[in-house]
Amino acid sequence: MANKFKKWFKPPKVYQARLPSSPASAYIVFVGSDKRGFGGQGKLNAEYFLPKFEFGAQKAGVATHFYISSDVLVQNLHAYHSASIAVIFVYNEEHFRSYPSEKNVAAIVQRPNTLVFNAPASGRLIAFKTATNELLAARGVDVPKMVESSIGSKVFSNAVIGSQTPTEVLDETCDVDASRYNTELIDTRYEYMGNAYYVCLRALCVGPKLVDLYIRCRPVSEGSPNVHSGDTPLDPELLNAIYNDRVSPRLEELETICASISDAVGPCFFAHDILLGQNGRLAVCEVGWKFDDSTLRKHLWPISGALDFMQRTYTGAVAESAGTYVAELVSSRDASDSG
Known part of the structure; x- marks a missing residue:
């Protein structure tokens, strides 16, 4: 050993x-x-x-x-x-x-x-995006509505299992592959200084407790609403603006969402991906496990000193708490x- x-x-x-x-x-x-x-x-x-x-x-x-x-x-x-x-x-x-x-x-x-x-019972559940969506919807958590066929509007299509998997946005007339995780496309655009960005929050939780919150975004000009950590611009003024304008006023709502997910799935070290809708929706698009998001933490390191809302992340206070x-x-x- x-x-x-x-x-x-x-x-x-x-x-x-x-x-x-x-x-x-x-x-x-x-x-x-x-x-x-x-x-x-x-x-x-x-x-x-x-x-x-x-x-x-x-x-x-x-x-x-x-x-x-x-x-x-x-x-x-x-x-x-x-x-x-x-x-x-x-x-x-x-x-x-x-x-x-x-x-x-x-x-x-x-x-x-x-x-x-x-617990493995929780792991087997959240490994499948479709099963997670159905469970959370039944528990009253806002999730993107799943679709099985063309709905007259754009559809976001993802793999049922796995992260960093190819996604696509289907036009109104495109056929929908029922073997994939297909949902309504939620508009997450945020306007800042004449530019638009797709925004997705990542909430790190221990069971029901929200311990850290990351902002991930990417320019709309890049053509995809699928946001990953490495897409996030190294622009502290942009990230602080999103946090102060759209996130900080809604922390209590986010805490309630996180507690509801834990109640449904069981106690875990979670990473919840939450879409920040332009219309105010906070829709949970994916649930997974993470203890700390080292990818985003390292990506944002060059501007970390200017991100007031992430100081606890970089001092280690999040892990300590x-x-x-x-x-x-x-x-x-x-x-x-x-x-």
């Missing part, structure tokens, strides 16, 4: 699978993918996120432990005795072979006083269970 562990961490001694050194009432336990450990999955920059998360949990009086796979955790579950633990699985929900084994998950879920984040939040959850769970 040691050699496998070294493959993912430098220096490896920083994060080792370790047993509790002294009895405590609550712990947080990270569990890596059986295939890839903690890295290489597009979900977690471990060396950036985990130390700050662990520090936040420690401030709340809860220790954080790390296991390279679900096998290793199951072998050591007995060491936690009756303590309350939060188990956080790290794997890519779109890569089904990276899931922890059903046998191990059952042993963990059935353990008393155990709170599980990123996530650790504190989970620590408080698992501690309160222990208190309620023991009471």
Whole structure:
């Protein structure tokens, strides 16, 4: 196990699978993918996120432990005795072979006083955009309306599974491929200094709690409403304007949306992509897992000092607050269970 562990961490001694050194009432336990450990999955920059998360949990009086796979955790579950633990699985929900084994998950879920984040049942659901859309719509969350045939207006067509997949906008008369994730096209244009931009928000959440919010946009002149992190212009005045004008006044609404998604899907480390409609709609177009969005964080680094709304991101305060939040959850769970 040691050699496998070294493959993912430098220096490896920083994060080792370790047993509790002294009895405590609550712990947080990270569990890596059986295939890839903690890295290489597009979900977690471990060396950036985990130390700050662990520090936040420690401030709340809860220790954080790390296991390279679900096998290793199951072998050591007995060491936690009756303590309350939060188990956080790290794997890519779109890569089904990276899931922890059903046998191990059952042993963990059935353990008393155990709170599980990123359970495979949740992963299998949100891996499919169509299933996520149907569930959230049934729960009253605004999502783009799915379509199965031409509707007399433009249609946004995406793959059912996967991110960074090719998308297209279909004209009113085009045939719709029913095997894809097809929805109404929501107008997300934002006008700034004589130019128009498509805007999509990314909300990072721990369960129901909104911990960070990114603005992603791209010029309409580029021809596609599909917005990715790398499309976002390095223009702090533009991004600050979008945040102050369209986002900040609606933070409470966004927090409510995030809480509703968690209630529907279960506790996870989420990344919600939310369309910022020109008409005021806040429509959830995709739900996935992420601990931190290192792609956008690195992309915006050259202008980070001028982005007031992202200062907590770049100081590590977001990861720290996530650790504190989970620590408080698992501690309160222990208190309620023991009471």
